Amino acid sequence: MSETDTFIDEVSEEVRRDRLYALMRKYGWIAVLLVVLLVGGAAFNEWRKASARAEAQALGDAILAAEEQADPAERAAALAALEVDGDAAAVVAMLAATDGQDGAAALRALADDASIDSLYRDLAQLKLVTAADSGLDNAERRARLEPLAVAGAPFRVLAEEQLALIDIDDGQTDAAIARLQSLLVDDEASGALRRRASQLIVALGGSLETS
Known part of the structure; x- marks a missing residue:
């Protein structure tokens, strides 16, 4: 270069x-x-x-x-006093409804509130249907549970179990056994739920054979 x-x-x-x-x-x-x-x-x-x-x-x-808090009323009051919003408000409201005097009314309000997430509405619906003081007859309980029992619903198997109990209460034993037998082979059903289903099938005179 x-x-x-x-x-x-x-x-x-x-x-x-x-x-x-x-x-x-x-x-x-x-x-x-x-x-x-x-x-x-x-x-x-x-x-x-x-x-x-x-x-x-x-x-x-x-x-x-x-x-x-030992007293249910005090628990409900303490929960109601919490300043929460959004999903947390729905959870706290459901906890308060369990202890409050107007628990069923509070659960009904949550179940029918379109402004909260559907997951919490469905949970409130399930708790309402199973509440002893709900005041719902079997027809209304069934109407509230059936949308929860569709494929993909988060509480489907629990809703199916409750529907089987309504079938039993309505004297529809065969329908109840068929529903419970389906739960025995449902992958989403927990072990505890399957045990409950098995016990009910036996008590109703049904067979545990699902094939």
């Missing part, structure tokens, strides 16, 4: 370096801003997660403290 070529290369390198420095002076603040935004966003996200965990823990502690 000649001295002329070396000189040209050195000049070209200086020109490129000068251009790079010029670009950094002109646009470098953008890179700095991006770094600040990334670091700040990550810090804010961690703070938000920590705050959510702290709020959830505080709510859990408050619920446990309320549930430790």
Whole structure:
């Protein structure tokens, strides 16, 4: 390589370096801003997660403290006094309904409240149907349970069990046995539910054979 070529290369390198420095002076603040935004966003996200965990823990502690009250009325009052919203409000309301004097009415209100998540509405519906003081006749209990027993519903197998009990109460023994036998081979049914189903089938004079 000649001295002329070396000189040209050195000049070209200086020109490129000068251009790079010029670009950094002109646009470098953008890179700095991006770094600040990334670091700040990550810090804010961690703070938000920590705050959510702290709020959830505080709510859990408050619920446990309320549930430790010996008197049902005091438990219901303590739960009702909690300041909650959203899904947590539905959960606390169901817990309070269990202890309150107007539990069935509170459960009915939750079950019929279209503004809350369907999961909690369905749970309130199931608790209402099984409440001793619900005041529901078998026809209304069945009407409230049937939508919970469709495929994919979160409490389907529990609703099926309750429907079998209604069948028994209505004198429809064969229908009850068939429903209970289906639960014996249902993958979503728990071991405890299957044991209850087996006991009922035997008590009704049915067979545990499902094939």
